[in-house]
Amino acid sequence: MAQAAESHPHAAPSLLSKSHFTISTRQSALALAQTTLIATALSSCFPGTTFAPLPMETIADKDQKTALYAFNAKSLWTFELEDQLLSGKSDLIAHSLKDMPTQLPEGCILGAACMRDEKRDAVVMSLASVEKGWKTLRDLPDGSVVGTSSTRRIAQLKRLYPALKIADMRGNINTRLRKLDSDVDEDGTPKFAALILAATGLKRVGLGDRVSACLSWEDGGWLGAVGQGALGVEVREGDIDVERLCQLLMQSTHEGNKVWLEVLTERMLLRTLEGGCSVPIGVESNWVEDQLDVRAVCMSVDGQREVRTHQRKMINGKEEAEAFGLALAQEMVENGAGEILKEITLNRKIIADGGGA
Template sequence: MSTSGYPSKYPESSTPTLRTLRIGTRSSDLALAQVTLFTDLLSISHPTLSTTTHPSSTSLGDTNKVTNLHTLASTGKSLWTEDLEKELLDGSVDVIIHSLKDVPTKLPAGCVCAAVGARDEARDAVVMSQARKAEGWRTLGDLKEGGIVGTSSVRRAAMVRRMYPHLVIKNVRGNIGTRLRKLDDPSEGFDALVLAGAGVQRLSMGERISCWLGSEEGILHAVGQGAVGVEWREGDGWVGSILAEAGKTLRKAGRRVRWECAGERSLLRVLEGGCSVPVGVECVWEEGSLLQGDGTGKDAVVEPSDRQTSGYEQDDALPEGPDTEREKYGGMLIMRAMVVSLDGKECVEGTRRHYVSSDAEAEECGWRMAGELVDRGAGEILKEITLNRAMIRGQDGA
């Protein structure tokens, strides 16, 4: 079974009952806000379904808020999901809700994961300190030589170093509220933060965002960023049927979010990376907005030759059975991807067009893009990062 899509067949005993859906999540304000997004979606597809939320704050990333994430990742443990997955597998909860960007691409045996619902803004955002904002500064380019930018992300740090070598990167940990308080505290010395814009918006702090960072600025977002991920037990037909119905609520937009994220996670899986390596990605659909058109597929213009060159094979795309909606929701996906060295001095990037109308085709787009990056030298950059991480671990005693 694919680790990126909903199962299409369920045992007869999986007919939904009056059971309560138990939702596991981290205890941060952002995590709880994402649970609300999920339950709001369920209220449309399953208005009588009862849910309970079970927050946890025992993840490695939550309990250690000092060590930088790059070093923590060298322990081999999942930064945000491991303890929650134990609760899922022992039956304490039925699903886990994550920021999809935080979910490792290699899941424990017995777990499956997919994007669910709409995808919010996927790009990174710049938040200026109140002092710099008062001076009229908006972009990283406005900062003077030696300006201090805070981030806990290895990817953001590497990409900012690449595009803005005159700036200094300083590690900053904590939830979004904590990081913003540090930003505005003059004693901390920060001029700006770079962080996921979706998280800022979900906490109703969007007014703090001064500008966005995307491919035009030479900075690509994290795999799965802006999407809510749901993880559940493989073979749990009751949960699978609920998620399948919920996924249909947004029709074309929901399908395409799932496919984008499946492709992005496939890319990262092949590169053997995680949320602690500088791999960036951006996906767009050739015909325009996710919400363009009426869901009938009339806005998707794909020639037969495009399907052949992209490896499109209808009979093989979904071996678990036909999907009557995939043709009308399919389209040409353009994936841009980038691997950057930690110091920002080396970069391998590429772009791929691939016809996508199923999970399998989305994953193929990702692994083919990864192969192209490796052929261009991305593997050497990632190998050096692994060696660097081992040295840092030894120095820190982590």
Template structure:
């Protein structure tokens, strides 16, 4: 991960240590320590300390994510700590951060995005296969309704099975033969030093990625001008523009991170192209559309695309999903 250069001479030395909040998972800590190191490069005279805590999503590992209630599943405890002045900001995988934040908190900075695509990771016996040549009935592990819906749409002959736990746990289950393949985020595998396990990067024709996937979002108190100023040093503006459009799309559809909503964004000079989809969990209905416009109008583009999909029937699909999940 790289950061934009920044002029920092106009930022005064803070009167306190800056406390960074993080989940305890291996991936969360790798991401948080990267942010800590980047800030330390810009501000060597400031002390940045990391404080860890477990979130609800970390504690409940035997229930499908969609059935727990996804709003703030991996963020709520960190947000309470910020509001209680126990930490000064929190580092999140941006795909886990709800689009509506608690009053008093803001998305302060977005870092440069890693590859946001999904990856196919296979059992050794399928190393000569790709996603479209895996055998009928192959057991595919994923905890994401977004991935599940798109793959069911493309490959109804596969068997899909939920998989939870940290990445090492999931890999062990795969290698033990519980699954024929897993679908995971390319970015997470890269950050954990597991790039060699990426068997195939799924093309967007197969799987649009999650809103914000591959980027880190840093959340802090809205009134903490000092910390807000520091965090701007590691913001990556092109990534921010892309994810603002994606998050506006998701927010307008009122979908949490555990609904089958996928996106793809592309920047070309001052133009932003945004593709989005909503799918039924069984994969039988999939509504996809695209918009293109000025990058300085990113959020409005997201809203425009959401309204277009809603007019094509997306709202009906989402309502059915919420009713099914909450009944289940």
């Protein structure tokens, strides 16, 4: 798990006009753990300054029954937090970056991205599956049920593991694990054999031991979500104090600038393709020496069609990262991704109405 720096040579509390900042966040255990990571890193950069979480329950947290792809709401996890930010009730928002839309409300910007050291999805086997020695999706018998509510994961499961069945799985991490291990069919047999979660989330709440296997391009052609594993900080545009916080936060965390460039590239790709969390778009970015190597896929919801791209480029700043993301997306559109996305109506009008990024 990424660790906050213990101290920073450029710590300068005198640069700030106040000594107390509030951080809007969802109130789940994972969100609070991630907010604590950001607050701890900021505190090390600005000794004597306090950073207090301001947790709240979002609409997606309150409704644990509706499948994610069935929601008809822009910024599913974020818009209520953004209301707090824009009204001045908080100073910044801590996000799982994969849940942060690429189109932000007017007056909000992405100020920082950091602490990304595990980008992969994880296979979590039920306790019953573990007893049978099953570790990977390949181990599961035909007809086994895998839980997820992500269209990206559903599409890849349908394409790469067509013999498996898929069932909707919502809730926070502990709720999903309880369903995985306890839900049974009418005949008493376990309902789920496995579920898929972000590996980083499990590790950040101390449940890394539940990871049975990780899914990646190298092992089966699987791609994660845009921004997966990274923490994002959303801020009010023009807030000089918080912009300074963000700059030092990225400098003080491991590989901060590289994470920033990865995220900018991936988010521009997603934004150009107009894909929200309900569109099957996957990506995997890695640094090969000083070049950013990116693989991406756009899939039909049923997993039957896909368009992939793979490019590597030297990236030295924000403009170059966003230009790279744009070029990746344009190549995918030219190769048929545009036609796939035209057929996906989920969130299309919402995205079109989204305003500035």
